[in-house]
Amino acid sequence: MVEIVTILLIPASGIFLVSGIIHPLAQERLSNALAWVGAGLVAAAAFCGWLEIRRLPVYGQLEANLHIALTLAFCMAFSTRWIDTAGIRRWGRLLVAALLIRALAGNDGFTPDYFLYQFPSVQLFFALRLTAGGVLILAFLLYARNWIRAVKSGRNNHAADLRAASCTLMLGAILFLASEFSGTLWCAVGYGDTWHWTSNFLKSAAIFLLLMFPLHAPRWLKENGRLSGVGSLCTLAVILEIVL
């Protein structure tokens, strides 16, 4: 089944790459159509993967990158009702392609079926965290777009400009928090505790506060597009921690 997943992911990454490249060349319709085909192939690969492992994705280069790419591809496709994705579609598609190439480059197949992965709280911990990663990439792109616009025009971002980015950030934070809740349940039944003084727990707490920072930014940051800069940097830091 790993071979089928690989066979599906190779054209999918190529399609997203082409879709991202041709997007600014006034080929938007074709680019959008290609992105839908690519998203379908990624979804098919994820389904084949699920048939093989029969559980939600956990960490591991293939599983993690495939799931984050799938989340980002579908977020880009279905968020247009609420969010104006003009200006970020190209970068979103190129990032999906990069994630798929990273999934293929690992060449390590699916993560071994460690016995702990059979428990729903463990599966949800990883899967929701990875889903949050995909959503936060979209939030990063939206913040970065506003930042660049503010820097180019020399004008401030209005509150309305940042609303879509903040909502996406909030969705990512909720997914991350739900993942942490699952992890806390795992910790409670597996270790009798809801908190551990370890590197991973401290990083998770830092991540949640980092996601909350752009939503509670001091007044002096809300000038000259600095707030969108802070938002993009905070989300980027979280993405790097989740993806790498």
Next chain:
Amino acid sequence: MRLWRPDRLASLDLTGWCLAGIIGWLILGAQAAEIPSFKAGMSGMNATLVIRWLFMDALHHPWVLAWLVVLLMMSTVLAINLAACIWSRVAKTNREGRMLRFWLFLCMHLLFGLIMGTHGLEMVLGEKHPWQTVHAGDVYRPDSRWHATVHEINFVNDPEILNPDRGKRRQSMTRKHFSAQANFVRVSLMHSDRVVKSDDIRIMDPLVHGNVQVVLRGFEYGADGLSARIRIVNAPFHSIFFTIYILFILSLIAWLLLCLLRLER
């Protein structure tokens, strides 16, 4: 003195600085936790309640103690900021026509404060005892009126898979080679030498009696045969903590839905 004016205590500037400080401090702690001596101090905090660790072991780990004190101080300032912010919102905000938004906003922040509060209470109230390696027939007697008798360790798989190397264990202890259901430890939980409950405990399936749990972490195989790692925990705030946590997530979802409705308009 001007700092202590209520409007300053409730300011977003203070929130921003507190969040930035705590984030930096947590990242510093996460990096320091990789240093063996710092890690040993933190392991002591995991083995028992933090309040107990402060009295028993903290002075042996001055760097961990200093780090924890600074973290608690910054968290206290954030808690004061949160309380002042909630108070000023209740007192000042013009709620006309925005009642749902107002109450939801208040709920979210109150629930976050409560989560932090119950987290803090879990570190000082109840009982948490270190992990103990036990064999069949042993009695686990931590410094408590609660203790556990181990009647049987039932391990049906090849014990050679209990490799001490953590990295290799993930490869060898797959679902095919290790059954979380079939491998168990039969224990009796006792309170002042009286059996209150007997049951089989499994990994991720502890014996629960009210707030008290007997938890199985895993199995070990060595020269003295098969053993298990167990601990007794008395956590009176677990269920309250989880309830508040769920309510907090629900309040965030409701807030997001309100924001999305606004976006659609």
